[in-house]
Amino acid sequence: MTTTTPDFDIRRLDATEYESAVPLLFSSGPEAFTWLYGNGDKLRAMSFLANSFTRDDTALSHNNIWGVISEGSVIATFILASKASAEALAGPGITQVFRYYGFSAALACSWRGIRLERSLPAPKPDCLHLSGIAVDAQFRGRGLLREIVNFADQKAYEMACSNLSLDVAKSNALAMAMYLHLGFVHQYSRPAPHKSVPGFHYLTRMVLDRDEE
Template structure:
């Protein structure tokens, strides 16, 4: 199947479209699945609010990196089954204050410190001139059908249209399935970021020339 274009239905029932605030209930759960260990570590599963509730609230709002404004969703027969996010350096940097305020209001300084540590040590901010992919997640019942590849193809076309020559992402080293997919799609390892604790996996920073 070829990459789905934004707003173009294929096979009568499939579409990739910009996410909307109304998608937050389902999309939040998918975003969580894109990195459950990291979310659990940063926000803490034993603290209120529940991580998925936090992501749901922020997905519906405009200010943070978890906002629908930075995401696209994949629908099959009207069912939302996958997400993907995309940032360049300016759009990522514009969320920093919103991220800090939202995290502090719900999880205090502990959440901010853990989040900063994670981003500085394992998942680097987008570099200038590069389009960065994140929150790539597919409903477990729909995995193995090429949906993640379609999302990446879609974002590749988007990045080229925006004038970027490089696509990038981070992946947990032990996420073998995702790593294999990214390699098959032309992403090359640029740097291995070693984990700073026993909870989080080493992360691989990868780039693809467009």
């Protein structure tokens, strides 16, 4: 069967697109999201993501998430973060946790966040970091992942970053193979922060040179 890449646009998402965007975002790291924001409860974690997505002032706000749009529907999500942008959003992210959960539960969530940072630390200097990458199942195999990486590469070039970086769950061998095929290089692996969350492989790819016009 022949597959073709659908006509699409890539842009930052809108708060009204939470119904299609949040499940995709969650699917990019279900174990980590469930442990971090739900303490083992998937529905609670998704509820937190939906609440954060529809706000304008959180690390997981719609305006910090990019989407691939086809015929008015979100068919893929991803997040781009530099060291500076991640640091700028750290404070609002903590505020959102306390605002949503209340003091006691937020303290426990924050402690889990500290543990997760050992496996998923902030982006390194001179890197544009890709995360939250998810493609709707019915659109997989059509080259969208390559388009996302190419888009990120162009953004990294515009920001004068030398490398793209991303993390892949150790349990996701298919994704690992796809990123290696797209030119990423495995740098090292990090341990799991909890028994319910896989460890992660850290990959980088040099930003492509552009000929001066």
